[in-house]
């Protein structure tokens with residue numbers, strides 16, 4: 001795992017954006033795994049401002065709420081359209097987000113896995129982290145080998161996301177999410193975490209045991225996982241000083 005701690009979310013996001021931009025320039029047909037939520041908002045804004053060429057790129061989103069229509073304002077379809085897709089030249093046929101209204105959810109999940117495979121696998125997977133350690137919507141106790149499927153959100157995640165629905169009671173309880181096994185097949189996982197609410201989950205994911213009780217801890221087993229943190233999210237890391245030293249003393253060829 002590479003842990004990059006920056007003073008602010010703006011500074012951390014700027015480096016992450018350079019990394020995504022470099023991939024799109026080097027590999028115009030890149031396959032990107034995308035996340036939603038508050039964490040990647042600034043990243044998407046920066047990527048839009050960079051005026052990159054997305055025409056040959058393909059995207060797969062991590063998740064979507066079951067039962068929400070794509071034009072529901074809180075759906076992840078709407079989120080992606082508003083924050084990225086309508087601002088860049090991605091082709092509609094190359095955009096993939098699970099359909100929350102699918103009648104046959106297991107069949108949709110199987111198709112989603114096949115489409116990722118057919119696209120050549122994910123080059124770069126963007127991830128946020130839940131305050132309980134979830135990645136995608138793989139809540140604690142999710143199988144570390146899981147594939148795309150339906151999951152039930154915990155009360156904590158419902159509370160965390162209540163702001164998008166005008167209260168936890170109105171939030172859908174079920175979601176379709178890429179599995180942890182699916183995420184782990186991405187060639188590079190890039191996780192962003194900002195703010196003190198994420199500090200405990202980050203400490204567990206980075207320095208705790210690999211456990212289904214903190215799904216992000218599985219990234220310890222990933223050959224290429226890069227974590228971008230602000231000071232508040234890094235606050236509980238015991239080896240903070242070492243991670244900083246590593247980043248500041250990277251050999252030139254390893255710099256972003």
Ligand code: F6R
Pocket residue numbers: 034035036037038039040062063127128129130134135136137
């Ligand atoms: C969203 C997703 C989730 C979020 C996580 C953090 O596509 O997969 O894992 O990344 O819930 O959400 P925010 O960024 O709103 O704190």
